[in-house]
Amino acid sequence: MNTTDLYHDSRVVRSLVDQIHKASRGLPRSITIMEVCGTHTHAIARAGLRHLMPEEIRLISGPGCPVCVTPVSFLDRALVLGRRPSTRLATFGDLYRVPSSSLSLETAHAEGIQVDIVYSPRDCMKLARENPDELIIFLAVGFETTAPTIAALLVEADQSNLSNLMILPGNKIMPPPLRTLSEDPDLQVDGFLLPGHVSVVIGAAAYAFLPDEYEKFSAIVGFTPADILRGVLEIVKQVKDETPCVRNLYERVVSDGGNRNALALMDRVFHPCDAEWRGLGVIPGSGLTLREPFAHRNAERIDVDMPPAREPAGCRCGDILKGTLDPPGCPLFGKECHPDNPVGACMVSSEGSCSAWYRHEKRSL
Amino acid sequence: MCLAVPMKLIERADTEGVVELNGVQRTVSLMLLPDARVGNYLLIHAGYALSEIDETEARETLALLGELAACAEEA
Amino acid sequence: MKPERLIQLAHGAGGRAMQSLIRDLFLNHFQNPHLEPLSDAAVLSPISGGRPALTTDGFVVDPPIFPGGDLGHLSICGTVNDLAVAGARPREITWALILEEGCPIDLVERCVISAAKAAREAGVSIVAGDTKVVPRGRGDRIFIVSAGLGIVPEGRDTGDHRLSTGDLLILSGPPGDHAAAIMAARHGLAPGSLVSDCAPVNGLVEALFEDKVDVHTMHDPTRGGLTAVLNEMAFRSGLALRIHESDVSINPAASTVFELLGLDFLSMASEGRILLALPSSHAERAIRCLRSHPLGRDASVIGEVLGPHQDRAPVTIKNAYGVERVLDLLSGSDLPRIC
Numbered sequence: 001m002n003t004t005d006l007y008h009d010s011r012v013v014r015s016l017v018d019q020i021h022k023a024s025r026g027l028p029r030s031i032t033i034m035e036v037c038g039t040h041t042h043a044i045a046r047a048g049l050r051h052l053m054p055e056e057i058r059l060i061s062g063p064g065c066p067v068c069v070t071p072v073s074f075l076d077r078a079l080v081l082g083r084r085p086s087t088r089l090a091t092f093g094d095l096y097r098v099p100s101s102s103l104s105l106e107t108a109h110a111e112g113i114q115v116d117i118v119y120s121p122r123d124c125m126k127l128a129r130e131n132p133d134e135l136i137i138f139l140a141v142g143f144e145t146t147a148p149t150i151a152a153l154l155v156e157a158d159q160s161n162l163s164n165l166m167i168l169p170g171n172k173i174m175p176p177p178l179r180t181l182s183e184d185p186d187l188q189v190d191g192f193l194l195p196g197h198v199s200v201v202i203g204a205a206a207y208a209f210l211p212d213e214y215e216k217f218s219a220i221v222g223f224t225p226a227d228i229l230r231g232v233l234e235i236v237k238q239v240k241d242e243t244p245c246v247r248n249l250y251e252r253v254v255s256d257g258g259n260r261n262a263l264a265l266m267d268r269v270f271h272p273c274d275a276e277w278r279g280l281g282v283i284p285g286s287g288l289t290l291r292e293p294f295a296h297r298n299a300e301r302i303d304v305d306m307p308p309a310r311e312p313a314g315c316r317c318g319d320i321l322k323g324t325l326d327p328p329g330c331p332l333f334g335k336e337c338h339p340d341n342p343v344g345a346c347m348v349s350s351e352g353s354c355s356a357w358y359r360h361e362k363r364s365l
Numbered sequence: 366m367c368l369a370v371p372m373k374l375i376e377r378a379d380t381e382g383v384v385e386l387n388g389v390q391r392t393v394s395l396m397l398l399p400d401a402r403v404g405n406y407l408l409i410h411a412g413y414a415l416s417e418i419d420e421t422e423a424r425e426t427l428a429l430l431g432e433l434a435a436c437a438e439e440a
Numbered sequence: 441m442k443p444e445r446l447i448q449l450a451h452g453a454g455g456r457a458m459q460s461l462i463r464d465l466f467l468n469h470f471q472n473p474h475l476e477p478l479s480d481a482a483v484l485s486p487i488s489g490g491r492p493a494l495t496t497d498g499f500v501v502d503p504p505i506f507p508g509g510d511l512g513h514l515s516i517c518g519t520v521n522d523l524a525v526a527g528a529r530p531r532e533i534t535w536a537l538i539l540e541e542g543c544p545i546d547l548v549e550r551c552v553i554s555a556a557k558a559a560r561e562a563g564v565s566i567v568a569g570d571t572k573v574v575p576r577g578r579g580d581r582i583f584i585v586s587a588g589l590g591i592v593p594e595g596r597d598t599g600d601h602r603l604s605t606g607d608l609l610i611l612s613g614p615p616g617d618h619a620a621a622i623m624a625a626r627h628g629l630a631p632g633s634l635v636s637d638c639a640p641v642n643g644l645v646e647a648l649f650e651d652k653v654d655v656h657t658m659h660d661p662t663r664g665g666l667t668a669v670l671n672e673m674a675f676r677s678g679l680a681l682r683i684h685e686s687d688v689s690i691n692p693a694a695s696t697v698f699e700l701l702g703l704d705f706l707s708m709a710s711e712g713r714i715l716l717a718l719p720s721s722h723a724e725r726a727i728r729c730l731r732s733h734p735l736g737r738d739a740s741v742i743g744e745v746l747g748p749h750q751d752r753a754p755v756t757i758k759n760a761y762g763v764e765r766v767l768d769l770l771s772g773s774d775l776p777r778i779c
Contacts, residue, residue, distance in 0.1 A: 048763025093775030120412025388632020
């Protein structure tokens with residue numbers, strides 16, 4: 001039997017769940033643990049881990065879905081750009097069905113805007129070469145796991161003298177929203193399950209402010225059921241011992257300093273800027289935009305007439321993302337808003353809290 | 366964020382590598398991991414290698430999980 | 441070097457070019473007496489012994505050549521399988537091509553040869569066909585539409601109307617290999633030993649009936665995968681279905697392709713598998729029968745049919761951790777994701 005199956009093994013899961021239950025009995029009060037990574041949201045829902053938790057532990061989803069937190073205005077601008085002659089949009093599949101103020105990229109494609117789904121930013125190089133008379137605009141979203149790959153793409157594009165490739169910058173970085181969340185008095189979060197793959201890039205040391213300045217408990221974890229449960233157990237222990245720290249439980253790929261090459265490449269191409277997060281407002285220094293030497297790759301500089309952005313009426317995505325509301329608490333959930341007819345991005349994105357909840361969790365009809 | 370899969374680096378040329386898992390192979394960029402060593406497992410995200418999998422840490426974690434599995438069986 | 445032969449508009453115009461295409465490609469490879477006369481319709485022998493069953497399907501998959509198969513092979517298997525899971529013995533197939541001007545003739549020939557091979561494997565005849573050519577840019581190389589005629593033998597009655605509480609669900613083999621092969625080809629993943637599971641399943645189905653297995657209903661989990669067929673069955677019968685995740689095994693290579701692209705295997709298509717429901721007392725016999733057939737070596741019981749679902753979710757999946765969750769129909773296509 002393949003030993004990596006141990007990460008999904010039911011005996012391992014049972015053992016960890018038992019330990020979590022035992023450890024939770026000694027808790028002074030109920031605690032709330034937030035994950036801030038769409039892939040964690042998905043993994044937890046897929047394995048049904050929430051159903052295995054004791055009553056004392058509440059697992060909630062924060063703004064970890066880069067597509068969900070992308071403001072409507074980003075997609076509006078993408079569509080306006082896509083309507084220009086000889087222009088093709090390239091996007092990750094994740095963004096394809098997210099609604100803008102009007103259409104999604106999917107419905108826009110049916111109406112004639114050229115949209116190509118790419119699996120890797122590198123696919124954009126091929127697109128640009130195969131369509132030399134068209135401008136390819138890649139919709140750059142994602143956190144620090146993906147940002148370095150987009151930086152690498154632009155460096156490679158420059159090296160290859162590829163002139164018909166640009167990006168619409170929409171990448172965001174993770175530590176600033178953690179700070180914003182930790183400072184919010186409405187938020188009752190005791191600890192964080194930190195995103196394993198973002199951490200591969202930025203390093204464990206990047207989260208030191210969580211215990212040092214906010215006395216938050218946290219663990220960096222991978223994405224298998226065993227990884228996630230180890231993280232929950234660790235946070236419970238930290239709460240009981242009153243020892244807030246950042247415990248790295250994904251040491252097989254996460255180091256203290258992160259991936260220095262990736263960070264250097266990111267720094268060469270991008271610099272932090274203020275960015276709007278859907279539901280959280282503007283968070284200073286939380287976005288990435290292109291540095292001057294890469295200005296020629298920045299599709300934001302193309303002058304277009306922008307219609308006013310419209311957030312869908314009644315949509316509670318913002319509260320979902322802050323963790324102050326569970327999907328069933330939104331009045332639109334499962335009624336006007338469901339995967340076939342999403343109102344907000346939280347339902348459309350395969351990573352969105354609402355989509356994951358709808359697809360994997362039990363719901364009463 | 367983010368989907369990433371551990372795959373073994375089976376060959377490399379400059380900043381390009383070929384990785385493999387269960388017979389499935391893919392070309393990836395090593396621009397973010399220029400020191401990647403052939404024969405090691407790499408974490409692959411969106412066509413790029415992000416990190417090497419630390420064998421020692423991986424073994425230790427597996428050993429820990431093995432103990433947990435054994436624990437559950439005794440119960 | 442010889443220039444590549446390409447499909448011209450003339451090939452669909454009814455004149456000499458089309459006649460030589462038909463002779464050189466179709467008649468040459470689909471050798472059967474019904475086709476030779478090239479008449480307007482194939483007049484068949486009188487039908488006896490059961491009820492005729494008719495089905496049709498369009499085949500547009502991209503890329504048309506994938507690990508383990510091609511559009512030609514798929515276009516015969518898909519139609520044969522639709523008949524087979526309806527309980528019919530497939531007999532005659534019609535085969536219509538819509539070719540894009542500029543499509544390499546080699547690709548067309550390859551599909552013709554594969555279709556002929558699949559027809560021989562399945563024991564069916566291609567008795568009628570058609571060729572149309574659309575201008576460059578108005579198609580995508582090659583589209584195929586096929587229809588199939590079969591006979592449901594007297595006394596045989598399968599379908600979702602026969603689903604009963606207490607029935608067991610059996611899957612004839614690992615799901616998703618076909619989708620994995622297609623996705624690998626589309627996204628530049630070298631597949632290793634992974635090949636599409638595309639195959640005619642009528643032999644497998646007849647083996648079950650020969651063994652007197654009381655099959656209640658059968659489906660082939662194509663587009664939408666297990667999730668789609670289970671939801672269809674639940675919708676038509678009003679009964680709830682539950683499957684057990686640890687009883688559904690998937691090929692490691694297919695699993696890797698899905699992991700890399702962020703796809704869920706439960707909604708991935710197979711083109712050579714059957715899902716059947718039958719009384720629990722027949723399950724053992726059915727498994728033995730399936731496993732003795734090359735296409736059913738990995739057959740296993742994967743779930744059960746419960747009572748009327750009413751307010752419950754119609755289809756659920758229980759995982760290895762004891763958690764039961766809802767298995768919903770996908771909205772739209774499942775797209776590759778990176779987050």
